[in-house]
Amino acid sequence: MAARKEIDGSASVPQFYGKELRFKRDQAGLTLEGLVEGSFYGATYLSEIEHGKRRMPLDLAQHVDRVLGTDGFFQRRCEDVRKARRKGHAPYFERVLEAEKYARSIEQWSPTVFPGLLQTGPYMRALFRGEWTQGLPEEIDEKINGRLARAQLFEANHKTPEYWVILHESLLRLPILPPQQMTAQLDHIAALIKRSRIFTQILPWNSGAHAFMLGNAIILDFADAPPLVYMEGQHHGNTIDDPALVKQYRRSYDLLRAAALPPEASLAMIEEAAEGYRNGAQPDRLERRHLA
Template sequence: MSQRRVVTGRSQEPRQRFAEELRTLRTGSGTSLRQLGERLGWDWSLFGKLEKGETLGSPEVVQALDTHYGTPGLLLALWELAAGDHTQFRERYRRYMALEAKAVSLWHFAVSVLPGLLQTPGYAREVLAAGGLKGRELEQQVEARMGRRELLEGKDEPPFRTILSEAVLRTPLRDVGEWRGQLEHVAGLAERATVTVQVLPQSVGLHGLVSTDVWFLRLGDGRPVAYAENAHWGELVEESTRVEGLQRAYDVVRDMAMPPAESRQFILRILEEVPCDPLT
């Protein structure tokens, strides 16, 4: 078993540094990705994604790799640094926002939270506060999120389709009045010619996007890009084969979702269940 190595400074970006170390250890051992998958009991493609920096994997996978390579704690330490670094997230999100402003159409799938383009100020405030924001920073972020809604309110607004998991509509705000206002807002937007809202019932079960919010942008040159995210990370996807893979998963979800008219009626039925008086 090899001794634990000193972390060198080839790359100063934590996620890239983690991926580099994984590649170096595997190639140095003369092991192929398929062989590594067979030895550790995970799909070999996972290790390929780890080495490309496309995913960080789980602590269990990283601990298994530390044991396999005889580097106790090294990879896990690098993983923790990469998982805690949000620099890339911010940079990729800023690039996504720049592309969103130029998009000629937008498609979206929501797992648990309404997309910012549909949020009311009250909803945005509670969601952002749940993420740890407060005070002036919270209000600034709410204001910025409301500014995004202008994308759907201009003269040349792009067509927008969103598929909302039923859980999105079943998770209320603490403020009942704000929650009513949010549902009314979504139901109203669903009547607009440029906005398509569909609901994915919980009864459909598991599917390819079960844990991932995803946006698809069609740019002016016809090129599609995607942005996938959860509560802890976000990734701008521009490579065509990966975008196509996400698109296929989205198409399956769209086929399982309720039609737009039925979806709007579903939202209105949920709205009927919400008390009109916040004190009720």
């Protein structure tokens, strides 16, 4: 039998919560299967909560309190864990923040900014400063750190989902950073492609009318759960799990993918744009242009 893995309750709020959950379960003499019996969740799900990897849904917290006789403790504290897990992220992004760690594949269409999973620190800071003109530096730092933590998804020691992203060509030509930093941003994406961590396609600026012209999207597919679609606006996000709607969004994404350049040509375009910034061929973001 494999040795039981200890839980470090000092590492984070979710792990503190999980360690207390395991303690109470052991105290009651219950197995994982015994505690989830009568709920809609499995033993594996509960084990991941105990190790701080997944959030505790409200209905499961209520079930646990009832079985363990813990007087509403886990229900009251599950919101604290949710806040800790989404630190640096908007509340409406919480479901995707967890789901992307367990996804089999992630497909994304990002026409206006490089996706958060691909952004460098300077790119993130420029975006946040553009919107948070009066935001405190520590608030911006918290958001940047939260977004950088998401990118650990692509590290070699992490079980990486298949990530496919379609970018609009205008992102390569829009210098929201000084040339050196734009070079670094594009080099970062190219490096992920070359390491086979992501698949990328570029939609040319002159491709004409195409699918998904009215928004962005993340489509998440799972081995053991129905797929999700996430759409985001400036100050809100919407997660869609209705099977009929998900099917329509997936069809739109497939049509968009067909209109985009192949991965090899897309990588060449990214590298060409990076060289342009590196050699000063791209316009500086502060350059003033005179209109006739």
